[in-house]
Structures are given as C-alpha cells and as structure tokens.
Amino acid sequence: MSLDKRIKLKNGVEMPVIGLGTSLRGKPNKVDNQQFIDSIKHALNIGYRHIDTAKAYNNENLIGQAIKESSVDRKEIFLVTKLFPDDMGFEKTLKAFEKSCKQLQVDYVDLYLIHFPGKPNKPDAQLEKSRQLRLDSWKALEKLYNDGKCRAIGVSNFMKRHLEELLEAGMSLPMINQCEFHPYYNNKDLWDYCNQIGVQFEGYSPLGKGNLLNDDVVLSLAQKYSKTPAQILLNWCLRNNVITVPGSTNLERLEENFNVFDFSLSDSDVDLLWNLNKNEKVSWDPTNVV
Numbered sequence: 576m577s578l579d580k581r582i583k584l585k586n587g588v589e590m591p592v593i594g595l596g597t598s599l600r601g602k603p604n605k606v607d608n609q610q611f612i613d614s615i616k617h618a619l620n621i622g623y624r625h626i627d628t629a630k631a632y633n634n635e636n637l638i639g640q641a642i643k644e645s646s647v648d649r650k651e652i653f654l655v656t657k658l659f660p661d662d663m664g665f666e667k668t669l670k671a672f673e674k675s676c677k678q679l680q681v682d683y684v685d686l687y688l689i690h691f692p693g694k695p696n697k698p699d700a701q702l703e704k705s706r707q708l709r710l711d712s713w714k715a716l717e718k719l720y721n722d723g724k725c726r727a728i729g730v731s732n733f734m735k736r737h738l739e740e741l742l743e744a745g746m747s748l749p750m751i752n753q754c755e756f757h758p759y760y761n762n763k764d765l766w767d768y769c770n771q772i773g774v775q776f777e778g779y780s781p782l783g784k785g786n787l788l789n790d791d792v793v794l795s796l797a798q799k800y801s802k803t804p805a806q807i808l809l810n811w812c813l814r815n816n817v818i819t820v821p822g823s824t825n826l827e828r829l830e831e832n833f834n835v836f837d838f839s840l841s842d843s844d845v846d847l848l849w850n851l852n853k854n855e856k857v858s859w860d861p862t863n864v865v
C-alpha cells in the first residue's frame with residue numbers, strides 16, 4: 576500500500592505531506608551556510624517540494640538563495656514561513672510578511688503561519704493585550720490571503736483556547752495548526768479537536784529531535800517493516816493524516832526521510848505508537864500563553 580504525497584487543504588490548495596524542516600536551533604551537528612544551502616538544493620533534487628522555515632530560524636535568505644540556485648521552479652515548491660512573536664499586531668504583521676518575502680526573494684508564500692500565540696503572560700493587564708495581538712495578527716493574515724500574497728494561512732502552537740478565541744471573535748479558522756507531534760508528545764486532544772473543527776493538523780519535531788530513534792518499540796517496528804526508526808515515525812504521522820517536517824542537513828538522512836510512502840504501518844502498530852505518549856515536549860510550550 577502506498578500513501579498519498581499531498582493533502583488538500585480546505586481551500587483546495589494541495590500541500591505536500593512531507594516537508595523539509597529547516598530550523599537549526601539546538602542541532603548537535605552544526606553546518607555552515609554553504610552546507611545548509613547545498614542540503615536544501617539536494618532535498619529539492621530528490622523530490623522534496625515543501626520547505627518549512629520561519630523568521631525565527633534566521634535562514635530565510637539562505638533558503639531564498641537555494642531556491643534561486645536550484646533547478647526546480649519556484650511554483651513547484653510549497654514554501655512556508657512564520658510570523659515572529661515580536662512582530663504581532665496588524666501593521667507589524669503586514670510589514671514582517673513583506674520582509675520575509677524579501678529575504679526569501681519571492682513575491683508570495685504558499686503558507687504563512689503565526690508562529691506562536693504570544694508570550695507567557697504574567698500580569699492580568701497583559702492578557703487582553705495578548706488576545707488583541709493574536710486577533711489583529713490573524714486579521715492581517717486574512718488580508719494577505721485575500722490579497723493573494725499567500726495561498727494558505729494558518730497558525731502554529733495554538734492550543735484549543737486560542738482557536739476558540741478566533742471562533743468567538745467571528746473570524747475564520749486557520750487552515751493549518753502546526754504543533755509538536757511525535758509518539759512521546761502526541762498532542763492527542765488537540766489533534767482530535769483540530770480534526771473535529773476542520774483545521775488540518777501539521778506536526779513538527781517528528782523524531783522528537785532524535786530522542787525517539789532508540790525507543791524499543793520504534794526499533795522493533797523498524798525491524799518488522801525493514802525500515803529505519805525515522806521512517807517508522809514519519810509513516811506514523813502520515814497514517815494519522817498529519818503533515819510533517821523532519822529536519823536534516825545530512826544528504827543520506829534527507830533521502831531516508833523522504834522515502835516513507837511505499838509502506839503503511841498496520842492499525843495495531845499505529846496504536847502501539849500512540850500508546851508511547853509521555854507528554855514529553857522537546858520544543859517550546861504554549862501552555863502559559865493566555
């Protein structure tokens with residue numbers, strides 16, 4: 576059985592289910608700019624058509640350069656970038672978007688995401704301000720979408736209450752919510768909720784930043800299916816209808832992470848991986864953002 580390489584978003588736009596994660600934050604194997612650019616070009620050469628970046632990753636310019644230098648047409652690439660939390664607010668969002676496009680050397684992006692719902696809030700006075708910043712930023716994303724500057728818009732790290740806030744304000748729902756998703760932090764309640772309300776769930780850190788690669792269950796499934804542990808974890812995302820963005824700058828591992836469509840975990844093996852949950856996050860935590 577082979578799995579689909581694209582998912583249709585609710586506006587009909589097709590998004591490749593495996594994207595290239597490009598955050599180098601906390602990565603043990605450091606690479607220089609040229610190696611990074613070469614890894615993006617290699618990914619495009621071997622078939623990746625979805626690149627996930629953000630202003631926060633400080634590499635939009637390098638990705639723009641790699642796309643320009645690659646033989647793949649810009650229009651074939653599903654390019655995602657994200658609004659940095661310090662840039663939230665209506666006018667600031669519009670400006671930040673233009674700046675990201677300039678860095679990426681493009682005149683549109685395929686998906687623009689609000690990267691994080693805000694900053695951890697302490698004083699009560701901050702709460703209303705934080706809510707307003709989210710709503711104003713979302714309004715700006717709606718404008719960018721309506722003006723044809725992005726083909727889809729969404730959010731990242733939004734919890735149920737942040738999505739409900741948009742509904743209460745009578746605004747449109749995001750097309751995507753990109754959140755941490757791997758068997759040690761399966762985010763099941765939020766995954767369920769997004770599925771219920773028609774927000775496509777996208778997962779990040781699918782390998783738990785490498786923490787899951789030596790898990791006994793993952794290793795035994797790798798042996799059973801004659802696949803690598805990373806391929807098992809990525810196939811699990813796809814089997815759960817989750818778009819995912821494994822990050823690697825290593826040429827062999829890029830290929831390994833893209834070759835995950837030619838098998839399918841059985842339902843019981845999918846469940847086995849759901850049962851590994853430990854609520855153990857490897858990335859930032861939106862819990863305290865009110």
Ligand SMILES: NC(=O)c1ccc[n+]([C@@H]2O[C@H](COP(=O)([O-])OP(=O)(O)OC[C@H]3O[C@@H](n4cnc5c(N)ncnc54)[C@H](OP(=O)(O)O)[C@@H]3O)[C@@H](O)[C@H]2O)c1
Pocket residue numbers: 595596597598599602603604627628690731732753754778779780781782783784785788805806820821822823824825828831832858859
């Ligand atoms: N929206 C958000 O707030 C948010 C937060 C975190 C991440 N993200 C996105 O998600 C992407 C991926 O997440 P992540 O980088 O945190 O974690 P990840 O993809 O779970 O793991 C990446 C780490 O695993 C290694 N690796 C990759 N493929 C491998 C393989 N086949 N076998 C063994 N090791 C492998 C990589 O090293 P090598 O490069 O050496 O292969 C890297 O150190 C990011 O790049 C970013 O685009 C988004």
